[in-house]
Amino acid sequence: MRRLKSTNYNSRRLFNIFSQGTDLHTLANLNFISRIENQTVSTFHSADSNSKGPYRQNLHSVFFSQKRFFTTKLLPHLPVVDAVIEKALATMSSLPLRKTAIVYVHHPLQTSVNLMTGLLRLGARPKNIFVLGKHYSECPSIVKQMMDLGVHYQPCSVQIGLGKFYQSFTRDINWLWFNTLTHIEKDTEEVLVLDHGGHALAFIPAQILQKYKVVGIEKTTGGLINLDDQGLPPFPIIGVANCAAKKILESPLIAEAVVTKLLPIIPIKNTNLTCGVVGYGAIGKAVASKLLAMGHKVIVYDNDHYQLKAIKTEGLTKTNELSALISSADYIFGCTGRDITKSIDIFRLASKDKTLISCSSEDKEFLSLLQLIQQKNNGGVATRPLNDVNYHTDMSATIRILKGGFPINFDNSGESVPANDIQLTRALVLAGVLQAIRIFKKPDLLAQGELYALDPSMQNFVVKEWLKHQPASRFPKNITDQFQNKQWIIEHSGGVHAPCDILEDCSVELDVNKEPFCENLKFP
Numbered sequence: 001m002r003r004l005k006s007t008n009y010n011s012r013r014l015f016n017i018f019s020q021g022t023d024l025h026t027l028a029n030l031n032f033i034s035r036i037e038n039q040t041v042s043t044f045h046s047a048d049s050n051s052k053g054p055y056r057q058n059l060h061s062v063f064f065s066q067k068r069f070f071t072t073k074l075l076p077h078l079p080v081v082d083a084v085i086e087k088a089l090a091t092m093s094s095l096p097l098r099k100t101a102i103v104y105v106h107h108p109l110q111t112s113v114n115l116m117t118g119l120l121r122l123g124a125r126p127k128n129i130f131v132l133g134k135h136y137s138e139c140p141s142i143v144k145q146m147m148d149l150g151v152h153y154q155p156c157s158v159q160i161g162l163g164k165f166y167q168s169f170t171r172d173i174n175w176l177w178f179n180t181l182t183h184i185e186k187d188t189e190e191v192l193v194l195d196h197g198g199h200a201l202a203f204i205p206a207q208i209l210q211k212y213k214v215v216g217i218e219k220t221t222g223g224l225i226n227l228d229d230q231g232l233p234p235f236p237i238i239g240v241a242n243c244a245a246k247k248i249l250e251s252p253l254i255a256e257a258v259v260t261k262l263l264p265i266i267p268i269k270n271t272n273l274t275c276g277v278v279g280y281g282a283i284g285k286a287v288a289s290k291l292l293a294m295g296h297k298v299i300v301y302d303n304d305h306y307q308l309k310a311i312k313t314e315g316l317t318k319t320n321e322l323s324a325l326i327s328s329a330d331y332i333f334g335c336t337g338r339d340i341t342k343s344i345d346i347f348r349l350a351s352k353d354k355t356l357i358s359c360s361s362e363d364k365e366f367l368s369l370l371q372l373i374q375q376k377n378n379g380g381v382a383t384r385p386l387n388d389v390n391y392h393t394d395m396s397a398t399i400r401i402l403k404g405g406f407p408i409n410f411d412n413s414g415e416s417v418p419a420n421d422i423q424l425t426r427a428l429v430l431a432g433v434l435q436a437i438r439i440f441k442k443p444d445l446l447a448q449g450e451l452y453a454l455d456p457s458m459q460n461f462v463v464k465e466w467l468k469h470q471p472a473s474r475f476p477k478n479i480t481d482q483f484q485n486k487q488w489i490i491e492h493s494g495g496v497h498a499p500c501d502i503l504e505d506c507s508v509e510l511d512v513n514k515e516p517f518c519e520n521l522k523f524p
């Protein structure tokens with residue numbers, strides 16, 4: 001216990017333990033972090049890094065015991081995430097995130113806690129992690145779990161009306177950066193931004209750029225759209241959102257989760273319904289084929305005519321006119337990541353009842369309509385932006401917008417997609433973290449304001465591990481086989497491919513004494 005009191009963080013944690021009560025797991029984690037803070041660091045400092053034998057052995061025993069500390073009944077078992085961390089830890093001779101501050105914007109879901117413990121296992125210090133959630137997915141018990149780890153958690157502010165997510169989230173992002181600037185550890189050398197929507201990357205303060213090396217990771221297509229619209233910031237960003245593994249393998253999982261969440265809400269088994277899917281990208285394709293497989297009539301619109309032309313799926317109706325889809329569909333699934341209600345008259349003049357369902361992010365998909373409703377009912381609808389919203393059209397029909405226009409698969413349950421599935425995405429983000437660790441040591445890459453593709457070898461590794469935990473019949477073999485082909489992965493991933501040797505022996509290139517954080521990150 002004496003050792004536990006040795007840092008401010010631990011003092012605070014002890015205070016929490018005694019004031020709020022805790023469980024053995026929390027104590028175990030605390031004890032581990034304390035060991036990392038004290039014993040491991042002194043091991044590093046006292047060891048002669050040229051004589052790697054005992055030095056490594058010591059570290060490996062700490063890394064081994066580390067896993068036990070972070071294994072708890074509270075967290076889902078994510079073997080793929082564990083595999084990525086253990087591959088990294090098996091070959092590195094230091095805790096690579098020890099001097100890195102992490103700004104982490106995300107959905108506070110159960111599996112995000114696994115990701116966070118992954119960052120801790122790679123050496124990140126809880127008090128140097130700054131976290132912001134999104135109010136439409138915030139689950140109080142998960143937030144508590146994160147805060148129990150000792151990270152800074154920025155509470156989400158209240159949204160002040162329909163269609164006003166951007167305003168409240170921007171306010172929260174700026175608070176997050178303010179807190180980061182205020183509490184960042186003095187010995188920090190690098191700042192890693194794990195973004196979700198592109199806002200943390202867009203609002204990064206100049207003081208951070210002037211003082212630290214910065215690498216970003218963008219996890220959402222919506223974030224890449226924002227970056228595209230606003231221009232890239234002057235530091236490297238790794239595109240997890242548009243990597244082949246996420247685009248191709250995650251989307252069917254989202255579609256399944258969306259439909260599962262819908263089953264209790266709408267009479268999805270009534271096959272007389274017409275479902276309209278707007279946006280035929282990764283998510284839209286998966287949602288459309290899921291609805292088709294359930295026997296519904298499905299009509300599709302995409303404003304990219306090449307996407308529409310390429311549709312060959314049997315049974316799918318396509319249209320070049322959004323208005324045609326809107327007027328005929330009973331259920332409309334927004335899968336674009338953009339505002340599809342800009343042509344507001346199509347909605348104002350609808351003569352048939354319909355339900356709008358967002359499968360994308362934030363409140364973007366039906367933004368103009370939400371703002372119109374807010375304007376019309378000013379003062380009457382502002383208090384509960386997550387409730388379903390009814391809009392009465394000029395033609396006496398009712399348009400129901402589920403969940404205030406926020407994506408349907410998020411609620412406050414702490415899970416948007418089953419953990420065994422979504423661990424793919426968490427593992428890909430961790431792969432991005434390993435790539436960022438490498439980029440921090442590469443001045444030529446670090447100097448570029450560039451969007452880099454997620455390393456193909458890491459994608460290959462993650463997919464291989466993930467498929468071990470999936471039923472063989474779930475994905476067509478001709479697709480999964482492609483992930484053995486690194487050239488194919490590069491061609492199907494967005495961003496510039498900058499070979500980064502993440503999976504190769506870098507000891508020749510790096511002087512271990514000068515570059516203690518990235519020695520021999522080696523994968524098969």
Ligand SMILES: NC(=O)c1ccc[n+]([C@@H]2O[C@H](COP(=O)([O-])OP(=O)(O)OC[C@H]3O[C@@H](n4cnc5c(N)ncnc54)[C@H](O)[C@@H]3O)[C@@H](O)[C@H]2O)c1
Binds near residue numbers: 221283304337407
């Ligand atoms: N709900 C979730 O759990 C979840 C998970 C992953 C991604 N997303 C979000 O889903 C959205 C879509 O992601 P994606 O990977 O399918 O993107 P994508 O880029 O692959 O597909 C978007 C498609 O929409 C089309 N489009 C764009 N604007 C349009 C418009 N105004 N009208 C009609 N079509 C339009 C594009 O041409 C494209 O084909 C993003 O916002 C992403 O962040 C949500």
